[in-house]
Amino acid sequence: MSAAASARDALRRLRELLSALNIWGLGYVLLGIGLATVAAWPLYAAPRALIVGIVGGLLGMLVAVVARVLRWNLLMSALVAAGVYVVAAAPLAVPSSLTSIPAFFLGVRDAVLGVALGWKQILTLNPPLGEYQAVLVPLMVVMLFGSFAATLLVLEGGRRAAWAVAVVSTMSVFGIAFGLIGTSSAITLWGIALPAPREWLLGISVFLAGLVWLIGRARLRRAQALRIVAAQNVTRSAAPVWLGIRRHLLSGVLLIVALVAGVAVVPAAAQWSDRTVLRDDVEPMVVVQRQISPLSTYRSWFTTSMLDEPVVSISGDTGDLERIRIATLDAYDGEDFHISPDDRFSRLPRTAAPDAGRLSLEFTVGEAYRGIWVPAPAGLAQAPTFEGARAEKLADGFHVDDEGDTAITIAETSDEREGLEPGDRYGVLVDAPDETPTLTDVRGGDSLLDSEAYPALAEWATMQEQPRTGAGYLEVIDRLRARGYLSHALLEDEQATGWISALKSAGGYSFAPTYAGHSAARIEELFTSLVDQERRAGADADPKMLVAAVGDDEQFAVAAALLAELWGLESRVVLGARLPAAEEVPGIPACDTACTGANMTAWVEVRSSGGDWTAVDVTPQSAMLPSTITEGEQLPEHPTVPEQLRSEALDPPQAQSDSRNTDAPPEEGGSDTLASLLAVARVVGLSLLALLLLVLPLLVVVVAKNIRQRTRRLAGDPESRLVGAWEELVDVYADDERPTPWFGTRVQAAVAVDREAATRLAELVDQGVFAAHPPTEADAEAAWTIVDEERAAIAERRTRWQNVRSHLRLRSFLARVAPRRARASSDHRLAVGTLAVAGAGAGRQEEDA
Structure with missing residues (x-):
């Protein structure tokens, strides 16, 4: 084909692409991109997230449209989409990549790795994430590839186009599933308390967008079919007016019922269970729970070797800050105070900027301190800026709890432990403290203590x-x-x-x-x-x-x-x-x-x-x-207190002592090794389980096809095996995208398929079924030999990937759902086959008589 002819062909396909049906579908995808971007806003709360969402979605749509015009296959289209992502992700989703050429290549690396690792990063950061490192990469992936898949589907034109609704809905689910743990504040609507109004409105919008697109698409397809019928000068009877009115009324009633049900169900559903998002399950609690309670070793600070040694040095104006926190302990089990297992630690983005209401301080870890707890004031505005050779490790390992009151770093130290060590330096940006609330007006309640x-x-x-x-x-x-x-x-x-x-x-x-x-x-x-x-x-x-x-x-x-x-x-x-x-x-x-x-x-x-929270000091007097x-002693009117207590301290019995060694307990290497192995085994097991769950539907399809073939091949009598061979060949053709007509006789179906093996098998089966004498074992074996040879011939001309797709394809199952509908629409064609079958049956009855 000449270049001019190719250009004309591409122009013709472009005009076909601009049909009302396709434009309607592209508009739906555009609306889905907007809704998904709005849903992701609370997760990022940064203008750049809007750019990534919209531009990424438009790029995905553009690749899909070009693929449709140029008639690329799915593999080629996916490769081009991946290439566009690699080129565009760094400047869009990794802002730091624009600072220099080396930074750009690092940004490309982060964009590629972020496809697999970015999801965990956003789950271990406290939202809003802003533009921190490569946190925008998952949004770019969702928007570009989601819009790419949705656009391909809406331009498909067949039944598969409806799957675009699932893709567009999944794009909006990203912002909710990975977003805030809490929901938006409740509002009152028509006297009804509506919790999570933002989430409810997004859900209803996504639902309505999909519903309106499906209804509009059905109408446009019907109008298109009517135009084709009119062009062929085929007359049709007009449908009664009341049918159209009834259809419109029914659609309106269903829409109203859906909205009312949403308003009624959301308040109840919000009370049935707590909101759960993916970030609830990602925590560095394994390291935290291995630590000894810092309160248990409190007395070690007052030994001779630690008393005057610096724990941490502070430079900068502390202003009205009253306290430096090391650890906040909120659970007590009768043995020690510790971090509650229900607490969650997550990353803190570095997006804040100094202003009049914030204090900037520099910390240096002294010789008296090492451990995972990061000394810092409450109210950190952003993650600390670590300095020194371990800065990157310390930053990657930094986490804070939900309320921002306890900070940790799980970076590995030089002695293969975790946390800070002497010499580490970091700067913090702290919000100026508010006025300390008082407890005088607080009223107690029922006892929380046994x-x-x-x-x-x-x-x-x-x-x-x-x-x-x-x-x-x-x-x-x-x-x-x-x-x-x-x-x-x-x-x-x-x-x-x-x-x-x-x-x-x-x-x-x-x-x-x-x-x-x-x-x-x-x-x-x-x-x-x-x-x-x-x-x-x-x-x-x-x-x-x-x-x-x-x-x-x-x-x-x-x-x-x-x-x-x-x-x-x-x-x-x-x-x-x-x-x-x-x-x-x-x-x-x-x-x-x-x-x-x-x-x-x-x-x-x-x-x-x-x-x-209000701080209450508890240090006793001295x-x-x-x-x-x-007992019974008469107290003197003017008691005196000796200047120096002269008492000899005796070692108490071992059973009565509740003292704890101020030194850290010896390392239990075996326990740590076992814990590490169990953690690795758990990750591997969960990964294998997830992989199994992904592969399970495919395995079910393969097993079901094998069972179906085995049942037909091993049927009880030769006639059933003979008919089963024909049905198996029909299914082989269906999975090879060579559908067999469900109307007419087997010979007619074989002629429509235009395969020599199908013709031979159809004649053999008809001869065995309609002959005066029942078929023999040899007939059944011959029929299945034809099936096996035809299956091998089809597999030989296909690529390995095409063979895999054929084994996993569901068309042979789905095709058996359609025959009844096909027969209902093709009664005049079925009549021929029915008469042929009836005639053969009558002939056999006469011979038997």
Whole structure:
């Protein structure tokens, strides 16, 4: 064909492409691109996401239109679409690729890898994602390839075109499935509370768009068919007017019912279950759960080797920031406070910019600290900017919890552990703190604590006779701190000299021994001493006589958290350090430019009536020693307190000790190896299961075809096997896209197929079925030999991929659903075959007679 003829042919196909039916379909795909882009907006909340969504969708449509005009096959079209993606994805979806030529090639690499890895990245980041790294790549993939597939389908013209609705709907589902955990705020519509209005509106819009397109497409196809009939001068009877009216009314009623049902069902469905999105299941909790509770090792900060060593150094104006947080512990199991297994850690994008309401600080990790917890203030506006040789690893491993109160990094260290190590540096951008909410106006509720498990705690709380309000709770905590006594050690030895000397120089201090730990037994021991002391001294005794509980922030933070639960208040324990803007607490000084072990503290946070957390300091006093009162002893009118407590510390029995070694426990190599192997096995198993689920439908098709063939070949009598051979050959032709007419005789069908094997088999089957004598085993074997030879001949002329497609094709199954409809529309053709069958049957009956 000459170049001019090829150009004319392409121009003709382009004119055919611009038919009303195709333009209607392309308009539907364009609307789907817009809806999918709107659905993805909350996930990104960046103008560039709109560009990626719209431009990516238009590129996919363009490739599909060109493929249709030039009549490319599916493989060629898909390769061109992939090439367009590789070229366009870097400048569109990876903004950093535009900074330099090397950055462009890195962007292309990220775009290619993002097809497989980008989905996990967006699931481990807290939305909105903005333009962080390559997070826009999955959106580009969905929009470009989704619009490409949808456009090919709408231009198909056959029954498969309706599958475009599923593709367009899936494009919109991306933004919802990968988006925010919470839904949009409820609104009231016509007196009905409608939760998640944005999600509801998107769903209804996608539904209506698909419905309107299908209805319009059906009408356009019908009009097209009528024009063809009119062009052939074929007259048709006009349909009654009432049929058209009824059809329109029925469509309108169905549409109204769908809308009303949506309005009615959405509120109920929102209450049936919590919203679940894909990001709910992606967490670095494996590393978090391997960690020892940081509260359990609290006393290690006060040993001689750690007391004056810097934990973290801070540069920059801390302003009104009051605290540096290391870990927020929100679960207690009676043994230790830890991160709840239900918490979720995700990445934090780096999209914020400094402004008047934000503080910029630089942190340097000191020699006294290493671990996964990242010291930082609350309210991080973006992910930290790490510096140094490990910057990229630390950034990739950085995660924060849902409320942004605990930050971790799971980057591997030089000693094959995880987290920060001395010398690591990072900068943070922090939102300026709001006004601290108070607890005085908070009202308590039903107890959240099992009082039977903590009888001494419950009894002491009852003895205080305070109301179940925020003010009452704060009064109880003040009494708890005033009746406690600060001590960080069991023995007054070399390891304790540093903090003891510091307390003495601050105003006089006498050592008192105390166990470590914060188990339920240890907390009950603390409250038992308070209850016994108050009983002996009396409720009206001098406050000095009520001091009895010895411990430090580890025990008193847990005690205060449990008291909050007894008051019906939600609480948690935080480990960190106070900054100069915080209220001064005797015993644990605040830190300014360098936080050492001596500055480490723990406090309780209680949820206020507005939903915010309020910090409550719990460090006990260190000025008044505990007093030992004997039962029935008459207290002196003016009691004195000895200047120095002269007591010898005795080692307690092992069974009564709840102390914990301040050093980290030895590594359990076998357990870690087993855990790693189990984690790998779990990933491999889930991957194989997912692959099996994907392949399972294909396996079902292959097995069903084999069972069908075996059933026909092994039928009970030769006549059934003979007929089964013909049916098998018809199915072979159907899967080879060579459909056999369902009307007429077998010979007529064989002639229509135009295959010599079909003609031979049709004659053999008709001879065996309609002959005076039943067919023999040899006839059945000969018939199946023809089928096997024809199957082999067809397979030989096809490529390997075409053979695979033929084995997996469903046309031989679906074709058997259509015969009844085909017969109903072709009665005049069936009459010929029916008469032939009837005549043969009558002839056999006469011979038998």
